[in-house]
Amino acid sequence: MISPQELIRHVSQGKPLTLEQAAVAMEGIMTGEWTPAQIGSYITALHMKGETKDEIVGSAYVMRSKAFHLEVRQRPLIDIVGSGGDGLRTINVSTLAGLVCAGAGLHIAKHGNRAMTGQCGSADILEGLGVQIDISPADAIRGVDENGFAFLMAPHFHQSMKHAVGPRREIGIPTIFNHLGPLTNPVGPEYQLIGVNHRDNTRRFTDVLVGLGCQRSIVVHGADGMDEITLTGETYLVEQRAGKVQERTLVPEDFGMQRVPITELSLADKETAVHLAHDFLRGEAPRQHEDLVLLNAAAALYLCDKAANIADGVALARETLHSGAALHVLQKVVAYTNSRKLS
CATH class of the missing domain: 1.20.970.10 (Transferase, Pyrimidine Nucleoside Phosphorylase; Chain C)
Known part of the structure; x- marks a missing residue:
């Protein structure tokens, strides 16, 4: 050995x-x-x-x-996740996009953690919204069937990862575990929308997803370094369906959205991020933050054939948000998880 x-x-x-x-x-x-x-x-x-x-x-x-596993009845599933480490301190796009997509009828298995190298991870934002993170893995997975959205707290499912937590936190830089988080969802979603923090990783992640058996995927990288579809300029996108790969470049104008400087998307701290998430789900967030989340939700809706293209996905995502459907999903998840808190 x-x-x-x-x-x-x-x-x-x-x-x-x-x-x-x-x-x-x-x-x-x-x-x-x-x-x-x-x-x-x-x-x-x-x-x-x-x-x-x-x-x-x-x-x-x-x-x-080595992950905890329990079968989910509702299929297909999608995970929307950023690999992290972009250092741009934006709203937690993937989590809010997941709630919007669940409101539109998708089944979201959101695999995530607390922030390791940034200010506000998916667990941080959901806790701030009232979701109880400390529930059993089995109850977390059942939440997909119950609510159409479940948060799968990575350390609960990957308990063997505990040995790497200290070194990761202490060195404070993106590592292979930033790559592995999006790739090791314990329920094996058929579809994945992944944001990466380097352009070279768009094709690399796509090749990895094909190797791991993912049926459909979109991997994106903003030219500003954002691990999401960005509003500041170009986004590089690699789409894969049954191993067939297409690459293209997106700009906000393709979807009737205005470009904004990164300073208009950056947030001061975790408290600001949580407050903005509340505003977003009530349909009261500033337009640039709403557009950023909805554009990423639109890509997931398109990937899952809920929309014919990303532009149509934007319209569906905006309608879903302003109908209150995304907020209703959150309310169901809050009630469900708080009734199952571990003693």
Whole structure:
């Protein structure tokens, strides 16, 4: 068996790992065989080198194999998620887009966590909205069938990940785990909309998703660095359906939206983000924040054939938001999760 030191040395020299070597490394991390120093060194070296498709796939297979699993009746499922690490401090787009899509009839299995490198992760924003995060994995999954939206708190489903939490938080940079979060949803959604923080990752993530058996996916990256479809300028999009891949570039004007500078999308702190999320769900958020969320929701509606194209998806998403349907989904999720809080 190859040692942690050998794997770290290999990666630090800029050499890629095979799928099997990456799986060995992740097995060592998740079983607690590696020390915090070894974990921190390894994930930093991978980040500096740049993670390859095989390294991500091998790691994802191990994480998926160790996750809590329970079957969901409502299919197909979609997850909408950003890989994080863009450092832009915007509203939590993917979470709010998920609530809008659930209001429009999609079944959302939102896999996420608290913020590791940013100010407000999906768990932070949902807690601020009144959702009880501390429920059992089984109850969380049943929430998809009950409410059309469920939040799957990653540490509850990937308890073997506990060994990496300290090193991740202490080094404070994006790592392979930012990639793995969107790829290791424990209920295996058939469709995925993923935002990434580097253009090169749009095709890399698409290839990984195909390798992991995802039926349909859209991977996006804003030219401003945003791990969402952005309003500041161009967004690079890679769409995959049954392995057939198409790439294109989007701009806000394609959807009748105005470009805005990133300063108009940035938020000061977590409290501001939570307050804005409340305003958004009541249809009272400033237009640029509403447009940002709805444009990303539209891509998911299109991917799941709820809309013929993204432009039609924007119209459906806006109608859903202003009808109160997204807020109604949140209210159901709040009631459901608070009735199942772990004692």
